[in-house]
Amino acid sequence: MSKPQSPVVADSGDATTVEGVLEIVRKQGGRITSSRRLLLRALFDSKGHHTAEDLAAEVQKQAPDIHLSTIYRNLDELERLGVIVHAHLGHGPATYHLAASAHGHFVCEECGKMTEAPDLLFRGLAKEAKAQFGFTIDPHHFAMLGRCADCS
Amino acid sequence: MSKPQSPVVADSGDATTVEGVLEIVRKQGGRITSSRRLLLRALFDSKGHHTAEDLAAEVQKQAPDIHLSTIYRNLDELERLGVIVHAHLGHGPATYHLAASAHGHFVCEECGKMTEAPDLLFRGLAKEAKAQFGFTIDPHHFAMLGRCADCS
DNA sequence: TTAAATGCAAAGAATTTGCATAACA
DNA sequence: TGTTATGCAAATTCTTTGCATTTAA
DSSP states (O other): OOOHHHHHHHHTTTTTTHHHOOOOOOOTTTTOOHHHHHHHHHHHHHHHHHOOHHHHHHHHHOOOTOHHHHHHHHHHHHHTTTSOOOOOOOSOOOOOOOOOOOOOOETTTTTTTEEOGGGGGHHHHHHHHHHHHEEOTTTTBBBBEEEOTTTO | OOOOOOOOGGGTTOOTTTHHHHHHHHHHTHHHHHHHHHHHHHHHHHHBBOHHHHHHHHHHHHHOOHHHHHHHHHHHHHHHSSSSSBBBBBBSSOOEGGGGOOEEEETTTOOEEEEEEOGGGGHHHHHHHHHHHHHEOOOTTTTTEETTTTTT
């Protein structure tokens, strides 16, 4: 529940590396902790879709004491800074990924298969929504559900 | 979690009235109970977006003993029969409405305001998703988030 | 040294489930 | 009379919060 109008990241430094992000965190009055470093490594190392639990498991390989609630708090913070975003791909837990690699999602209601949807596909909808309702769509946050090729 | 490929409703009777739906339920081996009748009345009487809790409150005006878990079970059943659908409009509880009045939703991430989105707007996206990924979108189930005119 | 971050346990919201009892057909 | 449906309590899943303690700056 955190969507910066103008992401802090944009004018605060280099969000493309773990240490760069930590520097941004520090500049914003946050502290560089090992849980934050490990979490960022997990996010940068495999640029996919990860639940908080996945990320906790990854972090805990290095530091077993880091608690899931700490992961959630750090994820919130990183999202507030605009470094990461979360998406809802279905009824399960939210998934987190680097803001830089944001994209839409098609998720099959039948088998759960997820396909990354190029922003280009949402252009028309974006234009219509804007023109007719003044509504600016964010096609990334909630997945577009439906049926994949195999299931329909 | 219930999406009939070919809704039972289609070939089973008249789903446009409370008693018609109850008849469909009976034909499918279900029983006509007062909780089902009251729930259907609540759904038919105000054709909006209702959470399970809303509906329970409405039903309980007539029959205070009807439990929320019964509402959930009946909603599942009605959805399985294709009479109603549920939609996720944000992070809160799911909302239920008659399948006949299904539509897409634009929900503002800032203020929560919801706008009903004509299916027409999703035509282009539907066509592209089909052509490029073989994916058949269901624009009704998850809302399209974004910013409303006032908030953007 | 002091504000921020953490661990832990507990609470919270939304939904589901197990089981004994009630009630439709 | 034989399922099917219900009430109730308890469990589940995902996430948040309060609070005492630790730690980075």
